[in-house]
Amino acid sequence: MSPLSELAQKVRAQLTAPGAPFETVEAEINGRTVCVYRNAFPTLPALITSARTHGAKPFIRYQGETWTFDRFFAEADAVAAQLRAWGVQPGDRVAIAMRNRPEWAVVLVAAALIGAVPAPLNSFGLGEELHAALDDVAPGVFACDAERLARIEGNTRVAGCRILCVGEGDLPAGAADYRALARQAAAPAPAPALGPDDPALILFTSGATSRAKGVLSSQRAVCQALFNIDFIGALSGMTSPEAVAALMAKGLPPTTLTAVPLFHVSGLHAQLLNSLRNGRQLVFVTRWDPAQAIEVIREE
Numbered sequence: 001m002s003p004l005s006e007l008a009q010k011v012r013a014q015l016t017a018p019g020a021p022f023e024t025v026e027a028e029i030n031g032r033t034v035c036v037y038r039n040a041f042p043t044l045p046a047l048i049t050s051a052r053t054h055g056a057k058p059f060i061r062y063q064g065e066t067w068t069f070d071r072f073f074a075e076a077d078a079v080a081a082q083l084r085a086w087g088v089q090p091g092d093r094v095a096i097a098m099r100n101r102p103e104w105a106v107v108l109v110a111a112a113l114i115g116a117v118p119a120p121l122n123s124f125g126l127g128e129e130l131h132a133a134l135d136d137v138a139p140g141v142f143a144c145d146a147e148r149l150a151r152i153e154g155n156t157r158v159a160g161c162r163i164l165c166v167g168e169g170d171l172p173a174g175a176a177d178y179r180a181l182a183r184q185a186a187a188p189a190p191a192p193a194l195g196p197d198d199p200a201l202i203l204f205t206s207g208a209t210s211r212a213k214g215v216l217s218s219q220r221a222v223c224q225a226l227f228n229i230d231f232i233g234a235l236s237g238m239t240s241p242e243a244v245a246a247l248m249a250k251g252l253p254p255t256t257l258t259a260v261p262l263f264h265v266s267g268l269h270a271q272l273l274n275s276l277r278n279g280r281q282l283v284f285v286t287r288w289d290p291a292q293a294i295e296v297i298r299e300e
Contacts, residue, residue: 011238015231022231029197029220036220040227043194043219044112044201047226047277052188054279058253060102061283061300067102069279072109074185079110079164081186082176083141086162090115090192091199093137097121097130098145099286100262103166103178105272107143108262112200115192116140119202119214120263127151129212133204134158136214149175196220203265222269229274255281255300259288 015022023038041047054069061067088094094111096118098104108118119137121130134142134156142156146167154172156163163175171177200219204212237244256275260267275282283300285292 007239008235011235015234015238022227022234036224037227037231040220041223042196043192043198044222045115045192045194047223047273048109048112049188049191051276051279057279058281059276060105061281062102072102072106073188075103075106075182076109076113077186077188078182078184079106079178080113080189081184082164082181083110083116084114084189086141088114088116088140090194092116093119093139093202095119095121095134095137095139095142096144096263097123097125097148098143098166099123099147100258100267100284101145101166101286102284103143103145103182104262105276106182107164108268108272109276111141113192114189115194115198117199117202117216120204120268122204122207122212122263123148123261125151127153129207131157132211133214134161137202143178194219196223203263203268222273225265225269226273226277229270230278253281255283257293257296257300258282258284259293 014020016024021039024035025038026033027036041050051069052073056068056070058066059069059072083094088111094107094116096104096107097120108120111118119139121133125133130148130152134152135158138158139161141162141164142158143164144166146165149163149165149167149172154175163172164178164181165171165175166178196219198219199216200222201217202214203217204214206212256271258267258271260271262268262272271282274280283296285296
């Protein structure tokens, strides 16, 4: 075994030992005994709520504008209040289809905070694909941007589904304007009564060989996955102290260029939710463009 492998095993044992930050224990889930992190949050709303402490720190940079954590949560609370007013209950689905933008994240967090199940759709999908996903999810609310709304011709084809639209210009009859709702101050929603096995999130498969399928994750599955990202970071840092020291010496706040789509785990888990939890900054671009990326990296 190489010295690096030996070091990694030693650090892993240290981090996961009883009483350690990433202590692991056995749990019985669906009749199987599995290894879980003892200290992971039990539910996604609890994890999200913990991020309110980041306050005035910058969270999302988008098209030259900075959203602090305070602003982000103010809008999330306003949207959550409207979702509740529309009758959205814990377990109900809220579909989301937009380009990467702060409002995408706000709607996801607002839905999760009231115990609803966010269902991000493939924003690259055309009308037929979006309608198929909406049919699978049967959401109570569809949050979208103007481009996605045009692709479905202003009609979700889901009975009773309300539309919340982010965008400029006139909206179709019955569609609510995100900006108008987000400006209405609201108190944080009461914590929903959820357990680790309750539904938390629906993400769609790629649909490479057939129609894309919605895959349901439990509260525990999402929270354990996010805690595992923190564990990987701790393991990497403790086994590569020189690299960590070099980064810290630059004195720059940890910042991620988010060019991958938020509807995929690489954008949602590894970037959005991980940065939300740990108080880190994200810089959103709506699509991958090398020249734009270089300019954004230079500016940031």
